[in-house]
Amino acid sequence: MTQSNKDIDALIEMMAKLPGLGPRSARRAVLHMIKKRSLLMMPLADTLQTVAATARECLNCGNIGTTDICDICESEKRATGEICVVEDVADLWAMERGQVFKGRYHVLGGTLSALDAIGPDELRIPKLLDRVTSEGVTEVILALNATIDGQTTAHYIADQLEARQIAVTSLAQGVPIGGELDYLDDGTISAALKARKAI
């Protein structure tokens, strides 16, 4: 593939499988790492070994961590009675970067999809219903993507929770902070208009 060194070729081939990288950017990344061997490549190799050996899904919420129960589920500070339901771990990370939500999470691992034959049992929905009882939850916030499958899933979960004496909410839809109207899709604009507030 490059110059007949099999380890370097294998490294490039594996790097090229990462999302966002292709053969060309994988080659550039590998050359960059080799140039920064002690500052970047060696620490990266060590950390990758550590994470590869220890990363696992939290048995309670589906978050990724290095222990059976993740730090968020372990933390007493986050036992607020609020659970934020997300599709995947990337969404959980996005919520955490917002630094506003102080409760716990529940990672579904996808959305319901008739097309892909994904029903409630393929997701972590039964576990969510268990947790609502066992953790004394008072509010479930559905932070699912504003896609058809995401919204179908949100409605299904809301239905399941209807009989319980808890609040079921979802994230507000509207114009992103700093968002320019001209760049937004029509659905966002009409949702923001319907949800307009007095100022």
Place this chain on the structure above:
Amino acid sequence: MTQSNKDIDALIEMMAKLPGLGPRSARRAVLHMIKKRSLLMMPLADTLQTVAATARECLNCGNIGTTDICDICESEKRATGEICVVEDVADLWAMERGQVFKGRYHVLGGTLSALDAIGPDELRIPKLLDRVTSEGVTEVILALNATIDGQTTAHYIADQLEARQIAVTSLAQGVPIGGELDYLDDGTISAALKARKAI
């Protein structure tokens, strides 16, 4: 940064330093690796360790390999008396993918640059002149980038080799195979026109 797991955060931070990746694509890459732990993450960690421990510049030509003298310099098959001079290892790899050149390489490690105070001794130019004698070279092919610094460097090397009884050549300039004229810069088109051939 993400969700309070320090190893995963450190891994994302290091991945985000690779060229072509940023924080967002680094997060996606790490989640992808964790999902493909045994198929991708573990082999990648192992190969990264191996390359980090063994990668080095060839003492003869500057190519990157895992031995003091690289496979190309070691190979008797490539003792053709031709040396192809390139700016960096990425260019050597690009030439090898072409699968046409059968000689050896010399990686300069950059170009001459008055602005950046890079003179001949900062590059591998003295070593190139040594090799021309010691390896009985009959042709030096200057495969430098078609930039001002690349062409300045090519002329400097050609001057140094002038007194010797060898051919000094450079890659042909013209329209890339499959290239559409409409997408080429003017310099390429005029160079291709000047170098036009009877068909």
